Amino acid sequence: MAEAGFFFNSTCQRPDRNAPPSAHTNISVHSQAQPVKHTFKRPRPRRAHSKSRPSTGYQELSPTSNSTTDQPSLPSPTGTSKDPLFSKGGGEHDRMFLSTPLPDYKHAANQTIKTRAQAQAAQAIAQAVRKSSSNSGGSGPKTAKNAVADAASGRIEYMQGRSSSISENTTATGSGSSGRLTEITSSDGHSLSAKPFTTRNGRRYLRDTTVTYPLPCDLQELHRQTLRTMLLCQIFNGPICSPAFNNKPPKRVLEAGCGTGFWSVMCHRYFSQRGHNSISFTGVDIAPLAPRVRDDHDMNWRFVQHDLRRVPLPFRDDEFNLIMSKDLSMILSTHMQQALMDEYLRVLKPGGTLEIWDGDHSLRMLLPHAPPSTKEEEDDSEDEEQVYTNAMGTYTLTPQTPLAAPQNQYLMDYNLWISKALEARGLTPMPCTTMRPILLQEIETLEEIDYRRLAIPLGEVRWEREGVGGAVTQGTNGGAISSKGKSRESDRRMLTVGQAALRRTALQTVVQMIEALEPLLRESSGKGQDEWDRWYGNMMTDLLKNNGTSWGECLEVGAWWARKKKTTS
Incomplete structure (x- = not known):
């Protein structure tokens, strides 16, 4: 057995939550593999997660x-076989x-592509704000605002999948x-x-x-x-x-x-x-x-x-x-x-x-x-x-x-x-x-x-276990098919x-x-x-x-x- x-x-292998x-x-x-067991339940709707857990x-x-x-x-069997x-x-x-x-x-x-895009956008925005604050005087907020708009535009385009290829x-x-x-x-x-x-x-x-x-x-x-x-x-x-x-x-x-x-x-x-x-x-x-x-x-x-x-x-x-x-x-x-x-x-x-x-x-x-x-x-x-x-x-x-x-x-x-x-x-x-x-x-x-x-x-298979020479199996029309001859021990398969x-x-x-x-x-x-x-x-x-x-x-x-x-x- x-x-x-x-x-x-x-x-399937357990999740590696450190992998990108x-x-x-x-x-x-949620589509976990169930190799054989059949389920009659439909997939549950995704539950909302707290902000601390994407x-x-x-x-x-x-x-x-x-x-x-x-x-x-x-x-693989254990021991010598x-x-x-x-x-x-x-x-x-x-x-x-x-x-x-x-x-x-x-x-x-644990994050969807939307969450990932938002996180990347937030990171780009933060970098833009820091850069504009350090490199500009009174025009800093305006520059940062423009940078934020550019970053958000780029992330939205990424989320919508407008790029025809990814390399x-x-x-x-x-x-x-x-x-x-x-x-x-x-x-x-x-x-x-x-x-x-x-x-x-x-x-x-x-x-x-x-x-x-x-x-x-x-x-x-x-x-x-x-x-x-x-x-x-x-x-x-x-x-x-x-x-x-x-x-x-x-x-x-x-x-x-x-x-x-x-x-x-x-x-x-x-x-x-x-x-x-x-x-x-x-x-x-x-x-x-x-x-x-x-x-x-x-x-x-x-x-x-x-x-x-x-x-x-x-x-x-x-x-x-x-x-x-x-x-x-x-x-x-x-x-x-x-x-x-x-x-x-x-x-x-x-x-x-x-x-x-x-x-x-x-x-x-x-x-x-x-x-x-x-x-x-x-x-x-x-x-x-x-x-x-x-x-x-x-x-x-x-x-x-x-x-x-x-x-x-x-x-x-x-x-x-x-x-x-x-x-x-x-x-x-x-x-x-x-x-x-x-x-x-x-x-x-x-x-x-x-x-x-x-x-x-x-x-x-029955005829393997019983031996090919004397095997009896059922035909396609429900009748029995029997091969003549006495089955030999060498014909039996375990x-x-x-x-x-x-x-x-x-x-x-x-x-x-x-x-x-x-x-x-x-x-x-x-x-x-x-x-x-x-x-x-x-x-x-x-x-x-x-x-x-x-x-x-x-x-x-x-x-x-x-x-x-x-x-x-």
């Missing part, structure tokens, strides 16, 4: 922090992601570097809203109603996305699947739809532990969620605020060695995918790599089968990859992998509703089936096209602590996504609030307490990559 404790007790507020983030501390407001997202205090991570997930045989880098902390969600000093030079640590640039740049020819978020149904969403993206942008959702990124880095054994950078790291990296930029941080840590610290990272997103990189961090990071639906992208031709596109299938409609692909190929340097990570939104069920056998040759890289996959308790998906519709009634309902809702928005509920064809149709520009697809069961924790984490991300999609699913299902609350509560009980995914329901994810052909002279 060690994994269950992690699953229900995950919390971020000018790039607008996340209320009201709550912005907090800084700092995934670059090394602090691990009170941060949830995939649990034979669990392949934690054994030293795989090397330190193979296990680093199990204990990698979530982003350091540091609370700012900040920060001093970098390390020798041979004069500084790093952290900036927010508005897209060319398009004015992004100074207030990009709005509150609906008690959650924070993008204000732009033309965006098809259905998920919220609050702290709870950012926690889920971070946990999902950690999960994918764990099962893929690192932040990059392409073998192109095994010996030589990329120089310039672009993360499209970066969100908080947590994948970039994971990639930076991955390469810095191998002695590569000169990589330049750029993140682009429509929402200003990415934090400022602190002066004491050695990551070369730049954030560009831009709507990916608007092409061309604000980057030069052949600018990046690696482009990562992760979990964008709910952002871009099918008719926009080709336009963005053309932009990827334009800004990707010849010889550079394009890598895409994503997962299906509809859920399917794994039927009884044994994982692929492995060879004994140590130099077989594919064999080593499969050994690691088996050690994770996951399954490699191939065209021969037996899959069927889920048996869990709640997941069947969810599949029906999410398919209907996404298709109405021009989005696909199963993007994994489209990624490879998209890359293959660029065969004139791309080479070395490859992929990995994995299925993560959402719990302990999950290790690490494997159970990984599957529990996958289930957590699925449950949290269903909760985040409540408005969309309610609209598609036609359920009222009370009816939805009953359905959701029963689903939680079935999935989390009654092992409702024991038939083999799984989360399907994949990674696809290709290299841009080098131009011939």
